[in-house]
Amino acid sequence: MTQTAPARVAVNGYGVIGKRVADAVALQDDMELVGVADVVSDYRIRVAVERGYLIYASVPEKRVEMEAAGIPVAGGLDDLLKVVDIVIDCTPKGIASKNKERYQAAGVKAIWQGGEKHELAGYSFVAQVNYEGAVGRDFARVVSCNTTALSRVMHALHRHGWVKRARVVLLRRGTDPWESHKNGMINTVIPEMNVPSHQGPDAQTVIPDLDIITMAGAGPYNLSHIHFAMIETTRSVSLDELRDALWDAPRIAFVRASEGLVALNSVIELMRDLDRSRGDMWEVAVWEDALAADEHEVYLTFQVHNEAIVVPETIDCIRALTGLEADGATSIEKTDAALGIAKTFLPATTRPIPHLAGPGVEHPGIAAVRTSHAAFMEVGFKEAEKPSDLLPTVAQRR
Numbered sequence: 001m002t003q004t005a006p007a008r009v010a011v012n013g014y015g016v017i018g019k020r021v022a023d024a025v026a027l028q029d030d031m032e033l034v035g036v037a038d039v040v041s042d043y044r045i046r047v048a049v050e051r052g053y054l055i056y057a058s059v060p061e062k063r064v065e066m067e068a069a070g071i072p073v074a075g076g077l078d079d080l081l082k083v084v085d086i087v088i089d090c091t092p093k094g095i096a097s098k099n100k101e102r103y104q105a106a107g108v109k110a111i112w113q114g115g116e117k118h119e120l121a122g123y124s125f126v127a128q129v130n131y132e133g134a135v136g137r138d139f140a141r142v143v144s145c146n147t148t149a150l151s152r153v154m155h156a157l158h159r160h161g162w163v164k165r166a167r168v169v170l171l172r173r174g175t176d177p178w179e180s181h182k183n184g185m186i187n188t189v190i191p192e193m194n195v196p197s198h199q200g201p202d203a204q205t206v207i208p209d210l211d212i213i214t215m216a217g218a219g220p221y222n223l224s225h226i227h228f229a230m231i232e233t234t235r236s237v238s239l240d241e242l243r244d245a246l247w248d249a250p251r252i253a254f255v256r257a258s259e260g261l262v263a264l265n266s267v268i269e270l271m272r273d274l275d276r277s278r279g280d281m282w283e284v285a286v287w288e289d290a291l292a293a294d295e296h297e298v299y300l301t302f303q304v305h306n307e308a309i310v311v312p313e314t315i316d317c318i319r320a321l322t323g324l325e326a327d328g329a330t331s332i333e334k335t336d337a338a339l340g341i342a343k344t345f346l347p348a349t350t351r352p353i354p355h356l357a358g359p360g361v362e363h364p365g366i367a368a369v370r371t372s373h374a375a376f377m378e379v380g381f382k383e384a385e386k387p388s389d390l391l392p393t394v395a396q397r398r
Helices: 016-027 043-050 060-068 077-081 096-106 145-158 199-204 239-248 264-273 310-322 328-339 366-379
Strands: 007-012 031-038 055-057 073-076 086-089 109-112 139-142 163-172 212-218 225-233 252-255 284-287 297-304
Touching: 007 016, 007 077, 007 310, 016 031, 016 043, 016 086, 016 310, 016 328, 031 043, 031 077, 043 055, 055 060, 055 077, 060 073, 073 077, 077 096, 086 096, 086 310, 096 109, 109 310, 139 310, 145 163, 145 199, 145 212, 145 225, 145 239, 145 252, 145 284, 145 297, 145 310, 163 199, 199 212, 239 252, 239 297, 310 328
Parallel strands: 007 031, 007 086, 031 055, 055 073, 086 109, 109 139, 163 212, 252 284
Antiparallel strands: 163 225, 225 297, 284 297
């Protein structure tokens, strides 16, 4: 069913993801943020009041407490559900699944986040991969930050038939910035004992025929995640082709160590310097000067901003479920324009490089990229055991 009037949207849970989704909905010209629901009375929900959002109590017993703290509560969640077309559930993992019957009873469509199981919604969503399959559905699940990044990057190559087998190592942030005073770790890395880690099988709910294994751990920092991908290809894929495929895919942007973007913190600092809301990065940031290829594999390193990456996917999922837009590419373009999502973060000083993908096609900027590779070897991290004169092979740098 096609919807022509703006979609009336509720956000249940105004935390790390919920507040960003609410702000993103408010920026769309084909959506109306009717209200947000939560149970807290602290600064987080007070920001929503400052933004002019109507506040609802997610559970009845919290309303009195919220009103006593000076929060203007417009009603309960059930009141909010009566006046919306769709609800975005951003409540904590385990709580969200319990809300399904409530949404069904109210007759509203619902979107859950990646902390819930695929079976809850029956459809796991990443806009550039499977948008059209979500059109008109009642329920969908926007997959987690890491799965979203994996799906974007793998699909960029998989759609060309290049991915034979993918192996990815994920190093996750220890905790979110807002609660760093409560948990996290110091001076250690905690490996996940399950192999594969859940992100690989989760990516297969989006790309069912993807052969992927993931391993994961968590480190003592809170500024996003980093992935190291080693992808066995069905044929020899040149560095030029790899670069072109990533450039042509939505919501993937290159960063360069040669420009000082040598680590997670410097990329996030760039987002802040660009005056992005909350310093958010909705794109997957791929280090262009760390790309490599040989006769059998390609290699990528990319950064995933866990607090932000799923926000544009959620906006596109709203359009798909409500029928506002049947074409995924059109929705992606509309969302990207509203949020300011970019293919290059520094366009005024980044020279566009015309390219043509295909075997044997020399990329016009390859000489500059090779220079950046050399610079990266000087700037990037070097472990103590690494011989000082060890360089990539000719095949890896072609």
